Amino acid sequence: MVLADHNTTGPEYNIGIADKVLYQCSECGLHYEDEQIAKQCEAYCKEYQGCSMDITKLSVERMNSGENPQL
Numbered sequence: 001m002v003l004a005d006h007n008t009t010g011p012e013y014n015i016g017i018a019d020k021v022l023y024q025c026s027e028c029g030l031h032y033e034d035e036q037i038a039k040q041c042e043a044y045c046k047e048y049q050g051c052s053m054d055i056t057k058l059s060v061e062r063m064n065s066g067e068n069p070q071l
């Protein structure tokens with residue numbers, strides 16, 4: 001598990017991602033299983049100073065939140 005972030009990682013997140021390598025957007029701090037998506041998020045965050053819902057819905061945090069990922 002690769003987590004460089006210190007403020008968004010709670011104990012509950014360890015349940016589903018223990019054996020996965022995650023890529024973090026350095027702008028918003030969300031984690032992604034796919035490096036390309038993490039890069040997209042980072043590029044979007046830098047350009048617009050905010051996150052794209054279409055990208056953040058793919059984040060590990062959003063996936064584990066119980067919300068519908070299809071939205």
Ligand SMILES: [Zn+2]
Pocket residue numbers: 025026027028029030041042045051
């Ligand atoms: Zn981001």
